[in-house]
Structure formats: C-alpha cells, structure tokens
Amino acid sequence: MQFRQPTATEISELGQLASQTFGFPQAKFALTVERIGAENLRVAVEDGKLNGGLAVYRLEQWLGGRAIPMAGVALVCVPPTTRAGGTGRWMMSRLLEELQATGTPLATLFPSTQVPYRRVGFEQAGTWNQFQLPLTQIGRQRRLVQIHEVPLEAQSFHSLATHRASISNGNLSRSPGIWDRLFAPTDPEHPVRGYLLGDRDNPEGYIVFEQSMPQRIEDRCLLVRDMYARTGKATETLWAFLHGHRSIFPNLRWYGPPTDPLLAATEEARAIPVFNDRWMVRMADVPEALQQRGYPAGVKETLDLEVRDELIPGNHGRFQLRVSEGNATVTPGGDGSVRIDVAALAPLFTSFLSASNLQTLGRITASDQELQRADAIFAGPEPWMPEKF
Ligand SMILES: CC(C)(COP(=O)(O)OP(=O)(O)OC[C@H]1O[C@@H](n2cnc3c(N)ncnc32)[C@H](O)[C@@H]1OP(=O)(O)O)[C@@H](O)C(=O)NCCC(=O)NCCS
Known part of the structure; x- marks a missing residue:
C-alpha cells in the first residue's frame, strides 16, 4: 500500500468518501481542500484502489510562550466496507513517520473516537469548551474604550490573538484556512461580524460573533466565535457591548479556557458548560x-x-x-x-x-x-x- 499525495482523480474519490463518511455535501469538501491545500491531503492506495485518506492543516501550537510546528489532522476516513481492517492505524503511522522526518514535531486532532488514535500514541492533551451565560448576568458595565466594526480579515485580529496565545497553552497560530473557517457564518442569512476595542491601530480587544435566530425568542443566542480583551478597560467594554444585546438575545455562548478569566468580570457568573471536549496530541x-x-x-x-x-x-x-x-x-x-x-x-x-x-x-x-x-x-x-x- 502507498501513502502519498493524491492525484486529481484520487482527490475527487477522496471527496466522495469524505462526503459519505462525514455526511457533508461535495461542495463542502472542495472548500475544505481550498482551506487545507491539496498538497496537504494524503491517501492510502493499493493496486489503484483508494483505501482511505486524511488531511493536514499546517499550523503552529503555542506552548510555554513559543509556537511549535503542528499538524492539525482532519478528515481521517476509511471506506465503510473495509473499516476495522487496520488501514486507519497504518495511515496514521505513515503520517507520523512523515511528520518526524520533515520537521513537524506535533500532531493534534479532535477525535470522533479515541481508540484508533490511542493505538498510535495520541492522548488527550487539551480542551475545547463552550460556555453559555444569560446576558442579564453580565450586569451593568461601562463602555470605557471605543468599539469599531472592522472587516473580517485575519490581520485585524492577529496580534491580539498572538498575545493571548503567548500567555496561554494550546492556542493555534491560525493558518489562512483556519481564519477563513472562523469568519464563515453558520447560516448565510446571519453574517459573522468583527469588532475591535480601543484604538483602531493598537486595539486592546476584539470580538468575532454571529447571531443565532431560531423562531422561539428564548432560543436566540449570540454565538461568539472568538473574543479577547487584553486590558481591564477592554474587558469591561467587551462585557458592556455584549450586555447591550440582552433585549433580543437571552443567552451568550462563547469558547474559553476551562477557568475563563473573563467570567471573573461579570456581575454574576452562573455560566453553564455547553460542552467540554478534549483534543489529542501525538509527539512525532x-x-x-x-x-x-x-x-x-x-x-x-x-x-x-x-x-x-x-x-x-x-x-x-x-x-x-x-x-x-x-x-x-x-x-x-x-x-x-x-x-x-x-x-x-x-x-x-x-x-x-x-x-x-x-x-x-x-x-x-x-x-x-x-x-x-x-x-x-x-x-x-x-x-x-x-x-x-
Ligand atoms: C476511524 C477510522 C478512520 C479508523 O480506521 P480503521 O481502518 O477502521 O481502524 P483500524 O482498523 O486501523 O483500527 C484501529 C483500532 O481502532 C479501533 N476502531 C476503529 N474504528 C473505531 C470506532 N469507530 N470506534 C471505536 N474503535 C474503533 C479498532 O477496533 C482498532 O482497535 P484494536 O487495535 O483494538 O483492534 C475509520 O473507522 C473511519 O473512517 N470511521 C468513520 C470516520 C471517522 O470517525 N473518522 C475519524 C474522524 S476523527
């Protein structure tokens, strides 16, 4: 069996397999390939037959204030007719050897099941958490710095995201493809919006969010894709901005570290975890x-x-x-x-x-x-x- 970059025909076969496996339309696969880069797809091929495939986001992951080259593994799939026959393990093993040989010391992924990844040396190594807070719990806050709506471009948010990454563990240096995912709306009728807090040229915080508008008012929600406040003034302004949405949206959802420092700045803090997932890392x-x-x-x-x-x-x-x-x-x-x-x-x-x-x-x-x-x-x-x- 060969493990290699796919040909154009094999990319289209991989698209059919991925679409069948993950239940998404072919168009979504094409967009994913655009974000990942066709050179970062890998397939397992034997006698001209596609036995499986995967994709790698070329990223960096921050640990201890440094960014380390990391392979974000996605779209791992094997045809349903041959699953549990060893192909998944074989592909992951070849990928890890390739990463070690080409100077990428880490691989990180979000497992749909931990079992096959544990077999090749992955283990839980960090979290992806979403919180929900009734907007009224934010309480009265002052708008202490200016708020500017800005175009959804990575460069607007990059330096603040890097600051947060440098004082956290596990954050990504996002590739253009990952930024693109962050800015893509869940529902095209409700665009994602981005705002900077403070001086436009030297911002102290940002927020990127969308609005979820189901029929029932009580189900409506502000969905924050990402937000960060680097100063006390920006933190208070961020909460004031969100609080201002409380007449239309009962709830706020956002992603944060398990002990989110932002929740130390709201009037009440009865946030509930919506989910608390764990990603896995393999040291290549x-x-x-x-x-x-x-x-x-x-x-x-x-x-x-x-x-x-x-x-x-x-x-x-x-x-x-x-x-x-x-x-x-x-x-x-x-x-x-x-x-x-x-x-x-x-x-x-x-x-x-x-x-x-x-x-x-x-x-x-x-x-x-x-x-x-x-x-x-x-x-x-x-x-x-x-x-x-
Ligand atoms: C997950 C997947 C890629 C694994 O590939 P595979 O060729 O079926 O796996 P392997 O035969 O190499 O199995 C490796 C081990 O994982 C186990 N395993 C495989 N799929 C599993 C599953 N869905 N749930 C639990 N264990 C699983 C196997 O039993 C085997 O364990 P063993 O060593 O104790 O026998 C494949 O089953 C698949 O395409 N599943 C659907 C898509 C998916 O979930 N992809 C992962 C996205 S993160």
Missing part, C-alpha cells in the same frame, strides 16, 4: 518538541526520561531534559529513572495533566522527588483552543 519528534516549547522562567531542573515509543525509533530510549531560564536542551542518555510512554508524555508536555496526575493514572513511573520536578517543569495554564478543526 519527542526531543524536538521538548526543545521547542517554553518553560517557566524560574525553573532550573533536570529530568532523566526513558520514553517508550514502538513506532518512531528516534523517540524511543533515554533522554536527559535540562531546563533553565525558560529553555530546554535534550541530550541522549541519563539514567532513565522517569519512565513514560510517548502517549502519556503528550498531556504532560502540554500542561494538561501533571506528572502527579499521571502517576495516579498509572501512566508514569518516577520517585516523588522526580514527580515534583516534572510538575514544576511542565507547570502552566490549562491548554485549550477556541476552535475545532
């Missing part, structure tokens, strides 16, 4: 990934890791991780006293689970002192992202 290149993320500035520690990885030989074995002044170096060797498999390393790496948490799950073997050292090295905000891909 462990030493590179460890060296590329940032670490807490005050931590100076060493860990002797022994990583098990049955798929990628370069990840398998003993590594000494030395962290100092926010940077890491990784060298082969050390006494391998912290034993972990490549899948369990992913949530530790993204600060999703601490080493102490992993020990309670039986996923790491280390002394108490080593667990504390690992906890300090990988301490940081809970990883999240405001979109799904």
Whole structure:
C-alpha cells in the first residue's frame, strides 16, 4: 500500500468518501481542500484502489510562550466496507513517520473516537469548551474604550490573538484556512461580524460573533466565535457591548479556557458548560518538541526520561531534559529513572495533566522527588483552543 499525495482523480474519490463518511455535501469538501491545500491531503492506495485518506492543516501550537510546528489532522476516513481492517492505524503511522522526518514535531486532532488514535500514541492533551451565560448576568458595565466594526480579515485580529496565545497553552497560530473557517457564518442569512476595542491601530480587544435566530425568542443566542480583551478597560467594554444585546438575545455562548478569566468580570457568573471536549496530541519528534516549547522562567531542573515509543525509533530510549531560564536542551542518555510512554508524555508536555496526575493514572513511573520536578517543569495554564478543526 502507498501513502502519498493524491492525484486529481484520487482527490475527487477522496471527496466522495469524505462526503459519505462525514455526511457533508461535495461542495463542502472542495472548500475544505481550498482551506487545507491539496498538497496537504494524503491517501492510502493499493493496486489503484483508494483505501482511505486524511488531511493536514499546517499550523503552529503555542506552548510555554513559543509556537511549535503542528499538524492539525482532519478528515481521517476509511471506506465503510473495509473499516476495522487496520488501514486507519497504518495511515496514521505513515503520517507520523512523515511528520518526524520533515520537521513537524506535533500532531493534534479532535477525535470522533479515541481508540484508533490511542493505538498510535495520541492522548488527550487539551480542551475545547463552550460556555453559555444569560446576558442579564453580565450586569451593568461601562463602555470605557471605543468599539469599531472592522472587516473580517485575519490581520485585524492577529496580534491580539498572538498575545493571548503567548500567555496561554494550546492556542493555534491560525493558518489562512483556519481564519477563513472562523469568519464563515453558520447560516448565510446571519453574517459573522468583527469588532475591535480601543484604538483602531493598537486595539486592546476584539470580538468575532454571529447571531443565532431560531423562531422561539428564548432560543436566540449570540454565538461568539472568538473574543479577547487584553486590558481591564477592554474587558469591561467587551462585557458592556455584549450586555447591550440582552433585549433580543437571552443567552451568550462563547469558547474559553476551562477557568475563563473573563467570567471573573461579570456581575454574576452562573455560566453553564455547553460542552467540554478534549483534543489529542501525538509527539512525532519527542526531543524536538521538548526543545521547542517554553518553560517557566524560574525553573532550573533536570529530568532523566526513558520514553517508550514502538513506532518512531528516534523517540524511543533515554533522554536527559535540562531546563533553565525558560529553555530546554535534550541530550541522549541519563539514567532513565522517569519512565513514560510517548502517549502519556503528550498531556504532560502540554500542561494538561501533571506528572502527579499521571502517576495516579498509572501512566508514569518516577520517585516523588522526580514527580515534583516534572510538575514544576511542565507547570502552566490549562491548554485549550477556541476552535475545532
Ligand atoms: C476511524 C477510522 C478512520 C479508523 O480506521 P480503521 O481502518 O477502521 O481502524 P483500524 O482498523 O486501523 O483500527 C484501529 C483500532 O481502532 C479501533 N476502531 C476503529 N474504528 C473505531 C470506532 N469507530 N470506534 C471505536 N474503535 C474503533 C479498532 O477496533 C482498532 O482497535 P484494536 O487495535 O483494538 O483492534 C475509520 O473507522 C473511519 O473512517 N470511521 C468513520 C470516520 C471517522 O470517525 N473518522 C475519524 C474522524 S476523527
């Protein structure tokens, strides 16, 4: 079986398979290919027959204040006639080898089922959360900075999104295709709108949202695609702006980190989680990934890791991780006293689970002192992202 970029005919076959698998129209597949780039499609082909395919968004993911090249894996599909025959696992294995060989140390995906991805070393490593809050709960807030409606162009929001990413974990450096998804309305009758808060040339916040207008008034909702406020004034203004919609829309929905700091600034905070999904990460290149993320500035520690990885030989074995002044170096060797498999390393790496948490799950073997050292090295905000891909 070959794993490679598809020909034009194979792209159209993949479109039929994806459309059948995910239940979306062919036109949506064409738009997805435009956003991803045909060069980022992969197919499994044997004797001229398409046995499956997938797609990769070329992104970066922020961890510890640094952006790391990441493959956002999507559209993984195998024909229903041959599922559970090993093709999914085979394709994912070839993709991970390719990523390791071509300098992309991370792969991230939103699983429809965790089972096949766990088989190749993915593990839960961050969240995608949506909250709902009755707009009246925001309470009275002052509009302290100006609000400007702006065209939906990535450049309007990019520097603020990057600021948030640099102080969070898990946010994306969005590709043009991912920005395009963010700006695309759910219902063409209700366009997505974007606003900047503060000085137009040096904004302090932004909001990108759409309106959901079902028949029943009580079901109407403001759906925020993304929002961020970098200052106290922008935070209050953002809430004042949203509060101003309360006569038409009973509820607000938005995506945020599990403990969203914005909710510390509303009068009441009875937000309910609409969903709390988990995305998975696979470290395609462990030493590179460890060296590329940032670490807490005050931590100076060493860990002797022994990583098990049955798929990628370069990840398998003993590594000494030395962290100092926010940077890491990784060298082969050390006494391998912290034993972990490549899948369990992913949530530790993204600060999703601490080493102490992993020990309670039986996923790491280390002394108490080593667990504390690992906890300090990988301490940081809970990883999240405001979109799904
Ligand atoms: C998910 C999918 C890509 C997996 O490919 P596949 O060729 O069927 O999977 P494999 O045969 O390589 O299976 C790998 C493991 O995952 C398990 N698995 C596969 N599909 C599964 C499913 N839908 N639910 C639970 N487990 C599943 C297999 O049983 C196998 O486990 P095992 O090692 O214990 O036997 C394929 O089933 C598919 O196209 N499903 C519909 C689309 C979809 O859900 N895509 C994923 C989007 S994130």
